[in-house]
Amino acid sequence: MRTTLVGLSLLAAFAAAAPALAEDAPAAPASDFTVTGGATLVSDYRFRGVSQTNTHFAMQGTLGVSHSSGFYIGTWGSSIDDYISAGSDQEIDLYAGYKKTINGTTIDGGVLYYFYPGNAKGSTTDFVEPYLNASHTFGPIGAKIGMNYAPKQHALRCDYDVRCAGKAREDNLYTYAELSGAIPGTGVTVTGHLGESWGRSYLTNGLKDYTDWSLTAAYTWKALTFSVAYVDTDFKKGEITSGDPTFRNIGKAGVVGSVGVAF
Known part of the structure; x- marks a missing residue:
């Protein structure tokens, strides 16, 4: 009986101490990766x-x-209309880059x-496009400028148009600025965008350049984001x-609405 009581006493003491041991245990280190x-x-x-879905x-x-170091990779995809890329009904973007904040920029x-x-x-439609942008917050206003440059590639040729006839490869430069x-008291964020496409290529419909602009209002509720935008060229x-x-x-000018969920 004594042996049993001693055993039960030791078991009770261990059970009482267990929560304290669990509380004293160091927390698992945070992961350097975010998905x-x-x-x-x-x-x-x-x-x-320009509409990609007619x-x-x-x-x-x-x-x-x-990664916490600033490096990142990812993919983005959308359904498209088959006039965009020789009969394909999908666009899949693969990207990799590096992001760093210096003195708030x-x-x-x-x-x-x-x-x-x-x-x-036999069609050549895929292309590569390096990009670079900078953003900074000035009080309640966020500002961003950027550029995307696609070097000369077969996919960007616009030989369907006489303005690009005979050129097997074309390049394209896109520059833009945004304020948000x-x-x-509303939870609504407004973003204004102004962009310019340079160079006669598939991305400018064979024109020398063109301008696009938009004004977007977005509202986030939990994991959902609702937005409506006015877009024009x-x-x-x-x-x-x-x-x-x-x-x-x-x-042409149009109103674009969207609803998205993030995880």
């Missing part, structure tokens, strides 16, 4: 002001991994690879169309 992702339903996928809905998704640079699976056999800020009517039987003006 993010999300999915979005958008009423019209606009790429630099002004129709698109489904989009993203997945990324970043964040510098972000990397490389994008645009991949269009399922395009016509929150409307006090300086393409003249009929200057850029989808090329399919509908011949929609895919560079």
Whole structure:
């Protein structure tokens, strides 16, 4: 009996001490890696002001991994219309880059690879585009400037247009500026965007250059983000169309709505 009581006493003492031992145990170190992702339903996928879905809905998704050092990789994808890339109905962007904040200014640079699976056999549609941007917050206002430069590649040629006839490869430069800020007491963030595409290529429809602009209002509730944007370009009517039987003006002004979920 004594042996049993001693054993029970030791067991009770150990059980009482266990929580204290658990509380004293060091916490597991935080991971240097962060995984993010999300999915979005958008009423019209606009790429630099131009519709990639013939002004129709698109489904989009993203997945990324970043390291505490500033390096990151990821992928982003969207449904598109088949006039965009020789019959492909998907755009998949693969990217890798490095981001660092110095004295409140964040510098972000990397490389994008645009991949269009399922395009016509023998067609060249995929292309590479390095990018660099800088952002800074001035009180309640956020500012960002950036550029994307796609060096000469077969995918950017626009030999369907006489302005690019005979050129097997083209390049493209895109520059942009953005201002953003929150409307006090509403939870709504407003972002203004102004961009310029330079160089005669597929991305400018064979024109020397064109301008796009947009104004977006976004609201986040838990994991959901709702947004509505006014998007426009300086393409003249009929200057850029989808090329399919509908011949929609895919560079005209439009209102684009979206709802997305992040995880």
